[in-house]
Amino acid sequence: xxxxxxxxxxxxxxxxxxxxxxxxxxxxxxxxxxxxxxxxxxxxxxxxxxxxxxxxxxxxxxxxxxxxxxxxxxxxxxxxxxxxxxxxxxxxxxxxxxxxxxxxxxxxxxxxxxxxxxxxxxxxxxxxxxxxxxxxxxxxxxxxxxxxxxxxxxxxxxxxxxxxxxxxxxxxxxxxxxxxxxxxxxxxxxxxxxxxxxxxxxxxxxxxxxxxxxxxxxxxxxxxxxxxxxxxxxxxxxxxxxxxxxxxxxxxxxxxxxxxxxxxxxxxxxx
Numbered sequence: 001x002x003x004x005x006x007x008x009x010x011x012x013x014x015x016x017x018x019x020x021x022x023x024x025x026x027x028x029x030x031x032x033x034x035x036x037x038x039x040x041x042x043x044x045x046x047x048x049x050x051x052x053x054x055x056x057x058x059x060x061x062x063x064x065x066x067x068x069x070x071x072x073x074x075x076x077x078x079x080x081x082x083x084x085x086x087x088x089x090x091x092x093x094x095x096x097x098x099x100x101x102x103x104x105x106x107x108x109x110x111x112x113x114x115x116x117x118x119x120x121x122x123x124x125x126x127x128x129x130x131x132x133x134x135x136x137x138x139x140x141x142x143x144x145x146x147x148x149x150x151x152x153x154x155x156x157x158x159x160x161x162x163x164x165x166x167x168x169x170x171x172x173x174x175x176x177x178x179x180x181x182x183x184x185x186x187x188x189x190x191x192x193x194x195x196x197x198x199x200x201x202x203x204x205x206x207x208x209x210x211x212x213x214x215x216x217x218x219x220x221x222x223x224x225x226x227x228x229x230x231x232x233x234x235x236x237x238x239x240x241x242x243x244x245x246x247x248x249x250x251x252x253x254x255x256x257x258x259x260x261x262x263x264x265x266x267x268x269x270x271x
Contacts, residue, residue: 044194045215045224046187048109056104067096106188107161108173108195117170117200124159124166131155135175144182153179170200174207181210186218197235208232209242216249226253 048056070093077086131152138148156172156179163169177192193214196207212228215221229246237243 044191044198045221046191046219047194048105053105053110056110059104063101067093070096106191107157108176108192109188111160111164115164115169115199117165117167119163119165119167121163121166121168124163124168127155127159127163128168128172131159131172131175135179146183149179149182170196170203170205173199174203174205174210177207177210181214186214190214190219206232206236206239206242209236209239209246212246212249216253222253226250229253 070089073089074086074093077089134148134152134155138145138152153176156176159166159172160169160176173192174196177189177196180186180189180192190211193207193211196205197203208228209232212225212232215228216225226249229250232239232246233243233250
């Protein structure tokens, strides 16, 4: 099985499920990097590295092999008439199918880096319209219907996965990023915002500003957020309120850190 199909085996069964709140916002690897960050068109900050993709691929293969082994054992015990062991393995297979299987990589994390939102694809447009409709319904009223919001998120991810050349992948990425942001999964939100302008450099969404804001205030990746704020001012000037906030943050993040005050020597105690 190829890498993409193995990873897809982890993503598709849970495409409508979202993991728990991000537990990594205080990890050491998210501390502010030294020096000024440069945002490259080919780089997505926080995207998984090759090692993580390999681990997830191995997990997908192991899950598939384990389930297939159980099915083979069901067939064997059924053929030899061993009712007791047949019941055991059927129970184990049922338990396996019912247990929680987390999706460790979302579509926008593992798709090729060089995607471009170019092709008009009718099936992708249908998925996108359905997702937008669900999201709109989810946001009606005072309280947000998170079940419908997650369904919309599943469809946005499905679009990205199944139609990676669609001219709607940047739209789907931005809207999925907004939902991840709402669900407090800030790392995924940051990745999806970055994918938005990576896949469509001329996107009309304020994706650079959103990515900068999440990395600044939620993930404390200040050097990266500074670079993204600068890009948002340059590329997203139509959003005047965002541009004003971005300039304020650029000034604040560019200011030198105050030097720590030296402690005054302790006074000698008089006897």
